[in-house]
Amino acid sequence: MDKSGMFVGGAIGAIMVIAIVAVLFSTPPESLKPEISVTDGNSANAVEEIAPIFSNKLSLIEIFEKSEPGVVRVNVQRGESDDITGGVGSGFVFDKKGHIITNAHVVKNASKVIVTFLDGRSYNAEIIGADEYTDIAVIKVSADLALLNPLSIGDSSNLKVGEGIAAIGNPFGLSGSMTSGIVSQLGRLLPSADSAYQIPDVIQTDAAINPGNSGGPLLNMRGEIVGINTAIQSATGEFTGVGFAIPSQTVAKIVPTLIEEGEYKHPWIGIAGRDIDPDMAKVLDLQDAVGFLVITVVEDSPAFDAGLIGSDKTIEVEGRNYPVGGDIILAVDGKEVRKIDDILIHLQRAKSVGDEMVIEILRDGRTTDVTLVLQERPNEN
Incomplete structure (x- = not known):
């Protein structure tokens, strides 16, 4: 694949190889399981029961307005220079305690991380934990509570190929940008940065993802996070129609452990x-x-x-x-x-x-x- 697999925060993905088989995992947490179940065998009743799951769709405008306050810009400094030129990525607010989710490759080897909110206010962030094998990292800021607007985590296991999705982030440093598209495929394998292991079960999308989008949310049409935008497949480093996101099922499993222990054991x-x-x-x-x-x-x-x-x-x-x-x-x-x-x-x-x-x-x-x-x-x- 030469240089076609690229992590959009700046790290280049390794050539796809069959590596020593090893990954994490467990069943999705109860909080992510669908709340509606059908027990009546009558097909008419079944349609009435299932319909609410899919009827709550929002327009792209509504999704953006609902989600934008919870999306942040992540600037990274590597080395000792005071000039923040190390790179830019994206992230989103996870909870009111100031935890923010982004990609591990965005903050890798960072000497300083700065988070900027929608209103322009910036805060130094602490790296709480990172897992390069799923490309997930948690950082934390001590910010005004009014700025901490956690986004809802959806269930990526409900995604279907062809379903509409939207991505929000900071492509090329352009803050608060939104693109839309569909789920192109599910269950892809993606090389993890600087590792022989591969990230399984990745979402493929045709929503435009470019450098700077890394760590930003991939949202379904109900405005729920179903993935973290992480990489593109490109020979130039710019989007060519194939993007990848870590599924929210993985996020829901890994993040609590990263917050508590700083690492995840696979x-x-x-x-x-x-x-x-x-x-x-x-x-x-x-x-x-x-x-x-x-x-x-x-x-x-x-x-x-x-x-x-x-x-x-x-x-x-x-x-x-x-x-x-x-x-x-x-x-x-x-x-x-x-x-x-x-x-x-x-x-x-x-x-x-x-x-x-x-x-x-x-x-x-x-x-x-x-x-x-x-x-x-x-x-x-």
Whole structure:
């Protein structure tokens, strides 16, 4: 992907690679679950019950007026200079205590962070916690309570491809700018800045996102935050129709822990490998090109303890070398694995450190189940 994956606060995303499988996760908190449920089997009643979820839509003007007071500009200084030239990003107010959410790459290596509110008043901010593996950071200001207008966090699991959304931020330093578009796709993988790990379950959008938008809110048509704008895919560094946002489900899980502990501990499997493509399926004599071939198992990892086997040799076919002999992951907890994305998204949505996970593997032509216990991801250093 050369330099096409770019974090819009200034950091360039790493080339997409299949890395050691490790991500966070648990089920969404109760506060994010839909409040309306349908128990009546009558279809007419069902429509009447569900309708309020979708009928409360706002115009783009209403969304902007409702949300703008809670969106801030984040200026960052790196180094010792008094001139604040380190970069500019966006953020939004999380609570009345002065906590503000932005991207981890926006405040990375910052010696000074300044938050500017809608009325132009600025405050020095303290970095409370950051997690580069989900590109989320929490900063805090001691500001006038009247300026602290928390935005509502919505449930990104309700998003549908084609649904209208809006982004607010400070592209190119132009404060309080709004763009709109649709949800282009869900469940994307995005390289995290300066890390071999990838951020799973990311929202893709065609709403214009440019440098300076990083950390700003992605909003649904009810004015609820469903994501944090974080990156674009571009060869020039400017928006070309593909933007990415961290989903609000991830935000709701990570932020409280960052506020309390300053960091988030991610669970870890400890394998590396590659997706089964048609050529690999032919070499391995597989009927379908689905699954994930385990090539490397990290010593003392959950996968190692559970007895997963990596590839131990390669064979050459038509001038290309193919790894063979490793386990092929077909499913996790009963969910089909077509490629690495399915493993990562399941981990993010349903698992946390200490959980058991049942992995269905193909080994020596036979399928079998292996149970492993997720451990805390080790430091990359």
